[in-house]
Amino acid sequence: MSTTPKPSLVDNDELQKVFNQFDANKDGKISVTELREVLKTMGSSSSYSEDELKRVLEDIDTDKDGFIDLSEFSALCRSSSDEVTAALELRDAFDLYDQDKNGLISTKELHLVLNRLGMKCSVDDCGRMIKSVDSDGDGNVNFEEFKKMMSNDDKSF
Structure with missing residues (x-):
């Protein structure tokens, strides 16, 4: 069983460099649009709809400002794409009710x-x-x- 290895983000400088690669407009935060590329790079093969991306962002965005900052990005990098999929499924179950x-x-x-x-x-x-x-x-x-x-x-x- 082959899995895509996640980048090992050893120090804050390395983490900042990776974050900056995803922060396409260089505003210091990752938007819902930029999140699609983050998930693809983390090994997710799913093609997420705009609503699904917004749900993922809501789950990652702990300060609820509508964006992913460096601290939230760090937490995301420690999670796996399986956890992101599980979070989406949980949100779908909630939305059913x-x-x-x-x-x-x-x-x-x-x-x-x-x-x-x-x-x-x-x-x-x-x-x-x-x-x-x-x-x-x-x-x-x-x-x-x-x-x-x-x-x-x-x-x-």
Whole structure:
């Protein structure tokens, strides 16, 4: 089984040089457009749509400024393309439940989707499922709560 080796970024100077290669417009940050080339270079054979690239950027962009800075790029370089693919799949799963696309899964949305999938579940049961993972107490599941729930062995949804 052959895999494309990832560049070994030993020091900050080397990391900065690689970052600068991807920063096509030299503004000190990597945009969603420049991210496509980063993923291709990291060995991803997928052809990402604009929406998928935006989702990947959202997952990498820890300071939520809409771009990838050097620190965030460093974290990306330590991850693998398999992890990027897994993050996209997790986001797709979340989006399946988030019917109104407001970034939250409500009891009503969970009930609707589970029943569409053939899983008979009452609204009260769905409310209990949401309550079990709703760490901020807003009555919904946001992506961070969903991600945490899906990383546990006990998958409530």
